[in-house]
Amino acid sequence: MPVVEPTAMAAALAAAGLDPKALPPLETLDAKQKLRVMKTFDEALGVACVDCHTEGDFAADTRRKRVAKRMWNEIVRVTALESGDAVYCDSCHRGAMFTLDRRDKAKVSDYMSDVFVGMMKRTDDRDHSCETCHGDPPDFKLVSSWKSAPAPDIQLAPALTEPQGESAPAREVR
Template sequence: MNKATFFLTACIAAGSFAAACGAPPSPQSPDQQQQQAGEAPPGAPSSSAAPGSTVAPPGSAVPGGPATVPAAPMKPMAASAMATDLQNLGLDLKNLPALEKMEPNKLRKVMRTFTKALGAKCSDCHNESDYAAMTPMKKITLHMWNDYVRGLSLDSGEALYCDSCHQGRMKFLDRHDKKALGAWMDENFVDKMKRRDGKEHKCATCHGEPFNEDILARWTK
């Protein structure tokens, strides 16, 4: 079973993920479950737009994702503030399992850390009419988790997690000035991180050789 198939299967039970013995007849999304309980879904937006967000220019949005880009200056990478959240789930930030090998109940709780780290809601990645369906954003999540969160670490030895880069915003890279973006990436993605496998960390770690600028589009195929 490949990663995408396993991940799709794991997303049905307990409201949005499949139990090991199969999905319930009429699964509800985590958002729907929490609305019935009188709670707001994790990461749900307030009545006003998030500060520092604007409509993206054509072609800048990730397929299947919100069409926003940050208007505020890009923030430097930071040590994760979510180590305790993951420890409470029995997970070690320095030795995280692959998403496709995680128990469905634990996987659901980990996804709540995604909504917190990215300021997102469940429907930003899931198809609201079919939470089990694979989407472009689910594919990106698999790569981000397995290639970055598990494959890289901060050179300082501090905790690296989704919030280290996103810091509450799904889209945090400003692509309007490629020169400034390249300098920011060199300073943060290259100089501040290293590969866990001990190999040399450079632009090709993420972009490959030959250099592929739009890796997110490649991941969604």
């Protein structure tokens, strides 16, 4: 199973006006940015657009879109390499949709502990552990869980979702 590497897609993201160390919620990108990001998804996972999308209807909800959106919003945006280098889809996927050899669950846990915890950290000040991705209590089938319901948007501060008034307080979006 692959180790986590610094993203090799910083240039492609920069071309979309995005900094891999400070990605906004996926749903806030404009149409042009989204299309550039979509091409990075294809390359990072070694897939084609239709592996996530229903043919002919990019706006339609699909199980893979649900997972992809949450990978961006809830894993990529909150983690970095221990070294401080940016993590993006390619850091873990390395050109493949499936990366885990699940035949031996103990080995998967060791891999998670050594690589997904040991080589990574959170971008906020909190301690990084299994909980960052699996939650508390841990859901070890998080991809299946994510497939079962539409992906939520990251809650935006009211100042950014409502028309900006003179008195609207500046709030930070995470």
